[in-house]
Amino acid sequence: MVNWKRGRGSFSIWLLILVLFALREIQTARHKHEMKFTVVATSQALLDHIAVALIDDIFWGSYYKSSHQFAVKAAWISEALGANLTEEMQHLVLDHERGYQFFIHHLTRNDTKIERNHTLQIRFDCELDGDIQLSSLAKYGLDGEDLIQIEGLDGQWVVLNPRAHSFKFIAESPFWTEVRKFYNKRYCVGAMQKILRNSSMKENLPPDVYVSRQDFPNGTIRYSCTATGFYPPSILLHWKKGSDGAIWGKENSSGTLPNSDDTFYLRISLEIQPEDTGTGYACVVDHSQLETPAVYPGTTSEAQLEERFSSSIASPAIDLQ
Structure with a gap:
């Protein structure tokens, strides 16, 4: 009993x-923002794209290729982000669809079955203690296998799968390094700070x-x-x-x-x-x-x-x- x-x-x-x-x-001031992207495509065509955003494991935003719309969970979140940042994130997700398609095509260029479906998974996250950034992560995976990741804004890309060696040179270029840092500041840290400062995710x-x-x-x-x-x-x-x-x-x-x-x-x-x-x-x-x-x-x-x-x-x- x-x-x-x-x-x-x-x-x-x-x-x-x-x-x-x-x-x-x-x-009490520590918070984590995660953005997860799942892309399904062949080497020739993008079939599906889903994105979700969470703060402290609480879902606040999503994107579905079927609707071509980045949606937020509640009206107060839109107000906290502001129209400009919300619109930027909408365009960013749409623009990246072409990049994800190129990425899959590049990694699978030696496959003999060009119509085979592939699943690309991407995760970005950042963690704050107050206004101090504690960590950041960018990680890519394909068909259930880890490919490449980088921890910290000034860290080094680590190849987790031989297929990603060629991508490492692109990721380490000065241009994409600055883009990654800007995305972290603007869309990971910046969006989280706006949401947390202007309202409350949960009592x-x-x-x-x-x-x-x-x-x-x-x-x-x-x-x-x-x-x-x-x-x-x-x-x-x-x-x-x-x-x-x-x-x-x-x-x-x-x-x-x-x-x-x-x-x-x-x-x-x-x-x-x-x-x-x-x-x-x-x-x-x-x-x-x-x-x-x-x-x-x-x-x-x-x-x-x-x-x-x-x-x-x-x-x-x-x-x-």
């Missing part, structure tokens, strides 16, 4: 210090956290700590035992996954062997919308858990002081 509760508890002061240091990597929300315990006939205990409904997606969720923080079990993570309402979900499970009584375990949670880390103890008594669950009284987690 699985029971759910919201718990309260505390850790020792020195453990709190260790946790706070671990949480320094969570930055920032703290996680709802639930701890469950499941007892198996062989004596094994499984604890699960679930955080859901939070935004932004950066979160720290892990199990600790006692004041020494030792873990004596197998820990599994669902990974941070999107909910249907554009919030996020994460579940960490811990399986404890029969020789362990299961006492002293707690889930540590930190998120940008929590002032301090919160601790949700695992249960030490199924009867106590059942009593709390039946009463339908959810006690909020206590913030560490």
